[in-house]
Amino acid sequence: MPSAKLRLLAASTLAALVSWGCAGTGGGMAAKSSTGIPLGTSGPHAVQPLPDKPRFGQPISENELLAWNIDIRAPDGQGLPAGRGTVAEGKKLYDAKCLACHGEDAKGGSVYGTMVGGVGSFVKGPRVLTPGSMYPYAPILFDYIRRAMPMDRPQSLSANDVYGLSAYLLHLNGLIPADATLDANSITRVMMPNRNGFLVDDRPDTNAARCMTNCK
Amino acid sequence: MGRMIDVPSDRGSRPGPASTGELNGVLKSRREFLARGMAVAGGAAATGSALAAPLEIPPAAREMGRPIPEAMYGMPSKFEAHVARRRTDVLKNRQNWSDWSMTPLQHQPGIITPNGLVFERHHAGTPDIDPKTHRLAIHGMVRQPLQFTVDDLMRYPSVSRFHFHECSGNGLTDWLKPASVTVQQTHGLLSGVLWTGVPLSTLMEEAGIDPRGTWVLLEGADGAGHTRSVPMEKVLDDSLIAYAMNGEALRPENGYPVRAVIPGWEGNVSVKWLRRIKVGDQPWHFRSETARYTDPMPEGKWRQFSMVMECKSVITSPSGGQQLKGRGFHEVTGLAWSGVGKIRAVDVSFDGGRNWREAVVEGPVMDKSLTRFKIGWNWDGAPAVLMSRAVDSTGYVQPSVEDVKKSRAIMGFVQHHNAIQPWSVNEKGEVRNAIGQA
Numbered sequence: 296m297p298s299a300k301l302r303l304l305a306a307s308t309l310a311a312l313v314s315w316g317c318a319g320t321g322g323g324m325a326a327k328s329s330t331g332i333p334l335g336t337s338g339p340h341a342v343q344p345l346p347d348k349p350r351f352g353q354p355i356s357e358n359e360l361l362a363w364n365i366d367i368r369a370p371d372g373q374g375l376p377a378g379r380g381t382v383a384e385g386k387k388l389y390d391a392k393c394l395a396c397h398g399e400d401a402k403g404g405s406v407y408g409t410m411v412g413g414v415g416s417f418v419k420g421p422r423v424l425t426p427g428s429m430y431p432y433a434p435i436l437f438d439y440i441r442r443a444m445p446m447d448r449p450q451s452l453s454a455n456d457v458y459g460l461s462a463y464l465l466h467l468n469g470l471i472p473a474d475a476t477l478d479a480n481s482i483t484r485v486m487m488p489n490r491n492g493f494l495v496d497d498r499p500d501t502n503a504a505r506c507m508t509n510c511k
Numbered sequence: 512m513g514r515m516i517d518v519p520s521d522r523g524s525r526p527g528p529a530s531t532g533e534l535n536g537v538l539k540s541r542r543e544f545l546a547r548g549m550a551v552a553g554g555a556a557a558t559g560s561a562l563a564a565p566l567e568i569p570p571a572a573r574e575m576g577r578p579i580p581e582a583m584y585g586m587p588s589k590f591e592a593h594v595a596r597r598r599t600d601v602l603k604n605r606q607n608w609s610d611w612s613m614t615p616l617q618h619q620p621g622i623i624t625p626n627g628l629v630f631e632r633h634h635a636g637t638p639d640i641d642p643k644t645h646r647l648a649i650h651g652m653v654r655q656p657l658q659f660t661v662d663d664l665m666r667y668p669s670v671s672r673f674h675f676h677e678c679s680g681n682g683l684t685d686w687l688k689p690a691s692v693t694v695q696q697t698h699g700l701l702s703g704v705l706w707t708g709v710p711l712s713t714l715m716e717e718a719g720i721d722p723r724g725t726w727v728l729l730e731g732a733d734g735a736g737h738t739r740s741v742p743m744e745k746v747l748d749d750s751l752i753a754y755a756m757n758g759e760a761l762r763p764e765n766g767y768p769v770r771a772v773i774p775g776w777e778g779n780v781s782v783k784w785l786r787r788i789k790v791g792d793q794p795w796h797f798r799s800e801t802a803r804y805t806d807p808m809p810e811g812k813w814r815q816f817s818m819v820m821e822c823k824s825v826i827t828s829p830s831g832g833q834q835l836k837g838r839g840f841h842e843v844t845g846l847a848w849s850g851v852g853k854i855r856a857v858d859v860s861f862d863g864g865r866n867w868r869e870a871v872v873e874g875p876v877m878d879k880s881l882t883r884f885k886i887g888w889n890w891d892g893a894p895a896v897l898m899s900r901a902v903d904s905t906g907y908v909q910p911s912v913e914d915v916k917k918s919r920a921i922m923g924f925v926q927h928h929n930a931i932q933p934w935s936v937n938e939k940g941e942v943r944n945a946i947g948q949a
Contacts, residue, residue, distance in 0.1 A: 328742035329725050330794070335775050335819045335851035336905065337748050337878070340670070340710075351666050352649070352657030352717050360650055363787055366728055366738060369796040396606075406606045417811030420922040429802040439798040442736035446608065446635060449734045493801070494808060496817040498927075500918035501910035505902060507858065511865045 333496050365442055365450075369432035372483035379478040380459025382466045388456055389463050392445045401467050406446075411467045414488045427468025431493060433485035436461045458482065513618070514842070515833035515942075594618045596628055597699075601684040601691055608636040609735070611678065613699025616827045616846065622673070622881040624702035626757050631764045632678050632700065632778065635734030640784055642768035645732065647752070651789035654719025661768045664752060667709040672751070672774070673880040675848040677701045677820045679777035679804050682928030686912055686921045689944035694830035697932060697944060701846070703881035706772045708753035711746050715790075724790035729771050732786035739780045740794035741773060741818075749774050752785065775850030775879035776818040777927070779804060806927055807920040814919075820850035822909050823929040824857055824884070824901035835940030838892045843870075844885045849903035853877065856902045857884040863896035863933060863949040864911070870899070890936070896949045897942075898933040912947065 326334040357364070367374040389401070398404030401411050413423030422428075426436050441457045443449050452460070462477040470485055471477070477485075587594065596612040604610045611632040614624055624630075631637075642661040650656035678700035684690040691697045715727075720743070727746045731737040741750070751772040754761060761767040766783030773780045779799065794800070794816070806814040824847035829835055847854045853876050858867040870886035884899065901909045912921070912930040919925070933949035934942050 326744075328744045330742060332742050332816045333819055334742065334745050334748070335879075340672070340749055348717075349667060350717050351663040352655075352659055352714065353663070355648060355650070355656050355658040357650060357656060360648055360656065360787075363648060363730075364650070364789075365736070366730065366789065366795055366797075368791065368793070369801075370793075417807070417813075420920075422807060422811075422923040424802060424924070426802070430798070431801055432796060435796060435798050435801060438795075442738070443635065443734070446606075446734070449635065449736065489813075492811065493805065493813050493815040496814055496819075498814075498817060498819065498821060499907055501914045503900075503908040503910040503914050505856075505858070505900075505908045507867045507869075509865060510867070511863070 331495050333498060365438075367434045367438040369434045369438065372432075372434045372479055375434060375437065375479035375482065376454040377479065378454030378458055379476055380455045380457070380462055381476045382459075382462045382471070382473055384455075385459035385461070385463025385466075388452075388460055392448075393460070396446065401464060410464060414468075417489075417492070425468065426464055427470060427488070429489055429492075430487055431490045433461070433465060433470075433482050433487055436464060437482060514836070515617075515829055516836060594628070596630065597695060599684070600696060609634045611680075611700060613695050614702050615693075615695045616699055616701065616825070617694050617830050617833065619827065622703045622846070622875075622883050623757060624704060626759065626762050626765070629676070629702040629704060629756070629762070629765055630678065630700050632680075633733065633735070633764070633783075634737050637764045638733045638784055639763055640732060640768060645768050645786070647769060647785055647788070649714060649718045649788045649790075651728070651791055652721035652724040653715075653790050654721070657714075657718050659714070661754065664709055664714075664769060665754060667713055669707055670710055670751065671705055671707040671755075672749075673703065673705050673875075673877050674772065674774045675701065675703055675820075675850075675879060675881045676772075676778050676781065677823075677848070677850075679779065679817075679820070679926040680924070682930075682932075683925065685932075685944065685946045686925055686928060686930075687947045689831075689946050689948070691944055692832040694825060694827050694932075697831065697946075698825045698827075700778070701848075701881075703846075704756045705758070706751055706753040707755035708751040708769075708772065711750040711752055711771070711788075712748075714752065714788075715747060718790075720790055723792045726791050726794050728787070728789040728791060728795055729780070729782035729785060730787040730789075731782045732784040737779070737782055737799065738795070738797045739782060739799055740791075740797065741776075741780055743790070745773060745776070745818075773818075775820060777804065777820055780818055803924075804926060807922055807925060808918075809920050817927055820848075821927065821929045822849035822851070822854075822901050822903040822907050823847070824854075824899040824909055825932045826859070826897055826899050826934060829897070829936065829942045830934055831942055831944040833942045835890055835936065835942070837940065838890050841888045841890055842885055843888045843897060844883065845899050847872070847882045847884055847899070847901035848880065849901070849905075849907070850879055851907070852879070852904035854882040854884075854901055855904050855906075857882075858900045858902075859884075859886045860898050860900070861888060861895050863945075864898055864931070867900065890940070892938060892940075894938060895936045896933050896945055897936065898931050898949065900931055 396406035403409040413425045413428030416423040458477045465471045598612045614630045647659045681700035685697050725743050753772045770783040771781050826845035847857045857870045859870045860867045870884040873883040915930050933945040935945040
């Protein structure tokens with residue numbers, strides 16, 4: 296009995312090694328994804344062999360998934376819908392649907408802190424995190440507002456509404472002029488101050504020793 | 512009930528060092544203990560003196576208990592009502608939809624967190640999703656986009672695995688000086704769960720991954736549509752679609768009816784109420800992986816895609832806000848875990864990190880799972896500073912805050928805090944958070 300179990304474990308480890316090349320070998324966080332993200336290591340997992348490959352998924356077309364397919368790939372704006380909105384239209388919508396929680400001119404309200412400013416606050420601190428100071432790409436704002444805001448009625452806004460609201464918030468952050476109009480093309484071109492503010496995970500970044508006596 | 516005198520915050524008062532009300536609470540229960548202790552333990556002590564009065568037959572032995580109802584979900588004893596998840600009392604949010612509540616680790620023996628105590632972190636509250644209407648879709652760079660009902664998912668060969676679950680923000684408030692009183696507040700965004708579900712690789716294989724598909728988007732069906740990008744390697748390695756936890760269906764606040772489980776990685780990539788998986792050839796850079804869940808670094812930079820939860824440990828008893836029940840023997844115990852493997856060893860120091868002793872690591876010791884450690888301690892009544900330090904199977908040694916400070920910026924929303932947690936004990940046996948002071 297134990298030997299059968301062992302064989303199963305060994306087989307799945309081997310399978311993991313063959314197909315992913317990085318699993319089960321130890322070595323700290325040395326295992327990295329093809330894009331350089333530390334993956335950690337993985338122990339062997341007993342997974343039942345699937346000789347008959349049960350298949351229970353029902354085919355579905357991309358067309359049937361249209362209403363769900365709302366993600367936007369922020370760096371190049373892939374997935375941004377048609378439509379457009381101006382700063383002025385955005386302000387009107389903001390005052391009606393967002394101000395109660397986010398406050399006048401998005402400077403902070405009953406429920407959430409400021410959504411403007413903070414650029415230049417990261418070096419000395421305190422770091423002020425707003426869409427203007429933090430987002431590396433402007434389409435993140437579109438993606439987030441469309442899926443999650445207004446918090447009390449998410450996914451209720453049209454594409455035009457979201458372009459307008461994004462334009463208004465970007466304008467309040469001094470990143471586009473008062474007469475700007477945003478669409479799929481122009482929102483992708485807005486230069487965000489924190490564009491180069493990110494480093495890819497490079498941990499482990501500590502090298503503590505296991506000292507046992509007289510350590511301090 | 513407990514090996515320590517009650518934690519004030521367990522009684523619902525806001526914890527904070529020695530406000531009069533809390534102090535009274537502690538003293539009161541201490542008096543109670545002493546009174547009870549005289550009657551019960553006192554007589555059993557080595558003095559051998561006779562008991563003042565013999566033990567009485569307890570009331571429960573003189574009456575019928577509650578009958579068995581026809582059907583009922585069992586609940587803990589009413590005397591354990593103080594053991595509850597609690598919201599943060601340090602970083603108070605102005606609303607409680609995008610908020611979190613924490614596991615009372617000071618009350619958890621073993622390595623499994625009961626489902627009603629598994630920590631929560633949501634971005635738009637807890638949805639109530641009907642499993643009959645819920646659908647999970649896999650699409651994007653796949654041969655055949657697919658949809659699954661929850662029943663479909665349950666028909667696949669299942670796996671069950673123990674894993675720790677930890678929020679990247681666990682320890683958020685306590686780096687340089689104490690802000691939290693209890694271990695629930697310092698480390699309670701941590702739980703141990705036996706997840707049951709389907710390996711994600713099974714479903715991905717069925718949809719047929721385009722060889723250029725290197726990243727996967729996971730999206731929730733909640734009001735936040737919470738979304739993360741995860742590298743394909745991790746998805747195919749040990750990730751699950753889970754529908755059960757600790758022997759029952761997922762709780763609504765933990766993702767009912769289905770969620771992703773990405774073992775050993777920061778909790779919020781294990782997207783709850785999972786509705787959509789999309790395959791792509793690069794990450795999406797959502798708000799949740801740029802503006803949030805990134806680590807402040809020197810020179811105003813941010814570390815991104817820092818998803819592994821590194822090796823860490825904490826003493827849960829005795830821990831902040833508790834009080835030792837007198838001198839003599841105490842079992843010092845806590846939890847250790849690592850997102851990159853198993854726990855190899857845990858050392859405990861009683862003198863603020865000068866000298867260390869290896870604790871007993873209690874099995875089972877499992878990959879990316881909570882692991883229990885224990886060590887006996889005879890308290891002589893003198894002030895002490897207790898701390899634990901874990902080593903994982905890769906040889907990585909849990910760092911101190913000083914070690915971490917060398918590479919990361921400790922300011923604001925610091926994430927992935929895996930540094931050593933000291934607890935100080937004074938002459939009265941009161942235990943306090945000593946972060947930044949030892």
